[in-house]
Amino acid sequence: MSALLEIEGLRVTIGSTAAVRGASLVVNKGETHCLVGESGCGKSITALSVMGLLPRGSRRETTALRFAGQEIGRFNETEMSRLRGDRMAMIFQEPMTSLNPAYTVGSQMTEVLRRHRGATRAQAVDRAAELLARVGITAPGLRLGQFPHQLSGGLRQRVMIAMALMCDPELLIADEPTTALDVTVQAQILRLLATLQKDLGLGILLITHDLGIVARVADRVSVMYAGEVVESAPTAALFAAPEHPYTRGLLTCVPVPGKVRRDEPLGSIPGVVPRIQPGFTGCGFRDRCAQATPACAGAIPHQQAGADHETLCVLAPGWKAAA
Numbered sequence: 001m002s003a004l005l006e007i008e009g010l011r012v013t014i015g016s017t018a019a020v021r022g023a024s025l026v027v028n029k030g031e032t033h034c035l036v037g038e039s040g041c042g043k044s045i046t047a048l049s050v051m052g053l054l055p056r057g058s059r060r061e062t063t064a065l066r067f068a069g070q071e072i073g074r075f076n077e078t079e080m081s082r083l084r085g086d087r088m089a090m091i092f093q094e095p096m097t098s099l100n101p102a103y104t105v106g107s108q109m110t111e112v113l114r115r116h117r118g119a120t121r122a123q124a125v126d127r128a129a130e131l132l133a134r135v136g137i138t139a140p141g142l143r144l145g146q147f148p149h150q151l152s153g154g155l156r157q158r159v160m161i162a163m164a165l166m167c168d169p170e171l172l173i174a175d176e177p178t179t180a181l182d183v184t185v186q187a188q189i190l191r192l193l194a195t196l197q198k199d200l201g202l203g204i205l206l207i208t209h210d211l212g213i214v215a216r217v218a219d220r221v222s223v224m225y226a227g228e229v230v231e232s233a234p235t236a237a238l239f240a241a242p243e244h245p246y247t248r249g250l251l252t253c254v255p256v257p258g259k260v261r262r263d264e265p266l267g268s269i270p271g272v273v274p275r276i277q278p279g280f281t282g283c284g285f286r287d288r289c290a291q292a293t294p295a296c297a298g299a300i301p302h303q304q305a306g307a308d309h310e311t312l313c314v315l316a317p318g319w320k321a322a323a
Contacts, residue, residue, distance in 0.1 A: 004029045004171055004203040005050065005088075009063030012045050012054065012227075018276045019045045019058075021227035021284075027171065032197060032204045034218035034235075036211065036250070040273040042227040043207045044093070047173050050205075051090050052080035068170060086116040088171040089164035093179055095156035099148040105159055106144030112166040124166075131162035135192055154185035161192065168200070175207045190217055211254050215239060223247045226276050226284030233309035243303075243311040245289045283313070291315060 005027040012020040020042045027033040035043050048054050050065070052075065065073035067088060075083070084090075092098040100108060109131075110124035119127070125144065132140035135158040148156055157177060164172060174193065178186035194217055197204055208214060214221055214235065222232040223246065231244040242248045252267035260266070271288040283289070286296040295314045302310055305317035 002029050003027070003066070004031075004068060005205065006064060006066040007046070007050065007062070008065070009061075010046060010049060010065065011061045012042070012049055012058055013278055014045075014055065014058045016277060018278045018280060019227055020049065021276065021280070023224065023227065023229045024063075025222045025229055025232060027203045027205050029170070029203050030197070030201050031219045032194075032206055032217050033220045033222065034206045034208060034214045035222050035224055036208055036214055037224035038209060038273050041224045043209075043224055044175050046224070047090065047175050047205065047207055050173065051084055051088070052077070053084075053090075082116070085112055085164075085169075086167045087169055088173070089167070089169040090173040091157075091160050091164050091175065091177045093176040095153065095160045096148060098160060099156060101148050104145055104147055105151070109144070109159070109163045109166060112163060116167050127166060128162070131165055132159070134165075135159075135162045135196075136188070137162070153181055154188065157181060157185075157189055158192070161189075161196070165196070165200070169202070171203045171205070172197075173205045173207070176209070177206075178208075178210075178213070186213075193217070211250060223250070226273055228284060228312060230285065230312045231310070233306070237306060237309050241306070241309075243305040243309070243317055244285075244313050245291050245315075246285045249288075 003026050008024045010020050010023045023046055025033065035046065037043055049060050054060060062073045064071065072083065106125065106128055109128040110121060113119045113124040113127055114121065128144055129140040132143055137143055137155060137158055151159065178189050181189065190213060193204065196202060206217065218235045221235050221238045222229045223244065225246045231238065231242065231247045238247065242251055249269040253269065255266055269288055274284060274287065276284055282297040283300050286292040293314065300312050300314060302312055303317055305311050311317065
């Protein structure tokens with residue numbers, strides 16, 4: 001596979017917090033790459049960094065940030081605005097706050113195509129109706145004239161997906177797109193994204209904390225903790241042989257039907273994600289890790305745990321077999 005998005009050594013500081021600390025990952029063309037971790041690990045900040053949408057007062061530094069082979073890390077706002085919404089698009093976590101309540105669905109969707117491709121209003125309306133139908137919305141002509149508050153949560157999220165596809169992007173970043181939806185609608189949205197990826201050849205960076213979703217849709221997984229990617233591997237390899245203690249902790253928290261008894265407590269990881277200060281060294285997980293050693297306070301090496309499987313831990317690959 002050829003790389004579509006390459007993030008190398010991403011660092012983001014917001015005030016006195018190091019939100020992202022040297023994160024690196026690659027999304028290939030036609031691949032679904034899931035970025036997982038607890039709330040507060042830096043997943044959304046990573047996505048906003050790629051899109052150039054970080055909040056005021058933040059500072060971004062990268063060793064490399066490439067899209068389709070082009071270095072975009074030093075793009076100015078004008079250059080990023082041409083790219084954003086055109087060749088790369090993002091679906092946000094809460095569609096009600098992402099859609100402007102003062103404008104109709106149609107006016108918001110058509111603006112994307114008219115701005116980036118210079119389409120006429122009639123062409124943009126036709127394209128918007130076509131995409132609404134494609135994402136499973138009936139009576140698309142009627143929906144284009146409605147306001148966001150007139151749509152259910154599931155329909156609003158489908159509108160957001162259709163809007164993201166208006167210019168046929170190569171990369172789609174989805175930031176927990178099913179969090180605010182009920183279980184049935186979640187499954188529908190995930191099936192829709194999988195179908196669209198197959199039909200359009202999209203590269204998808206899917207941000208989630210739900211490992212059940214990861215198991216169903218991901219080709220590759222990067223596990224993030226305290227602003228660092230602590231493990232990255234193909235999905236099957238990560239679930240079969242997790243190497244980082246944090247990844248193992250996440251997997252033990254997932255109830256397995258037939259294995260977890262009703263009267264047994266669910267798995268958990270003691271403690272909370274720390275707020276990391278600039279200049280922090282060592283493993284951010286060491287205060288919550290039962291396998292922590294004094295070496296965890298020093299430099300943490302990247303280790304190969306197998307073919308295309310990397311972990312950020314002082315413990316040697318295969319340590320759990322000897323523990």
